[in-house]
Amino acid sequence: xxxxxxxxxxxxxxxxxRADREEMTATIGDxxxxxxxxxxxxxxxxxxxxxxxxxxxxxxxxxxxxxxLLAADHLGQADSVMTDMTTxxxxxxxxxxxxxxxxxxxxxxTDRRAST
Numbered sequence: 001x002x003x004x005x006x007x008x009x010x011x012x013x014x015x016x017x018r019a020d021r022e023e024m025t026a027t028i029g030d031x032x033x034x035x036x037x038x039x040x041x042x043x044x045x046x047x048x049x050x051x052x053x054x055x056x057x058x059x060x061x062x063x064x065x066x067x068x069l070l071a072a073d074h075l076g077q078a079d080s081v082m083t084d085m086t087t088x089x090x091x092x093x094x095x096x097x098x099x100x101x102x103x104x105x106x107x108x109x110t111d112r113r114a115s116t
Contacts, residue, residue: 001028001053001054001056001057025057025058028053028054028057028058029054029057029058029061029063029064031050031054032050032051032053032054032064032067033051033054033063033064033067035047035050036048036050036051036067036068036070036071037067040067040070040071040074044070044071044072044074044075045071045075047067047068047070047071048068048071048072048075051064051067051068051071052068055068055088059088060088060089060092062089062096062097062099062100065081065085065088065089065100066099066100066103068081068085069081069082069085069103069104069107070103073107073110078107082104082107085100
């Protein structure tokens with residue numbers, strides 16, 4: 001996977017493929033979350049690789065960002081990913097999902113407890 005499906009084609013010429021592109025994007029996200037869920041406990045680096053690939057396809061997919069934040073927390077890189085996630089999602093309409101906010105607060109709370 002190297003970016004959004006059919007990203008190198010003229011969308012006007014292949015407008016009929018919009019539903020196919022959306023389905024491929026969703027499938028790539030589903031596969032990445034499945035791989036991340038499977039690898040997170042034992043190999044968060046592999047989970048991050050799968051998520052990074054999927055985020056090139058769908059950079060505003062909040063579920064992918066949540067998994068990436070979990071993996072980053074395992075690797076001690078949560079602050080950096082929180083910044084990247086916030087930047088990527090700041091132009092999306094609406095607020096962050098409650099799940100995302102809760103995860104960010106949980107990680108921040110855990111980090112504060114670990115530093116005291």
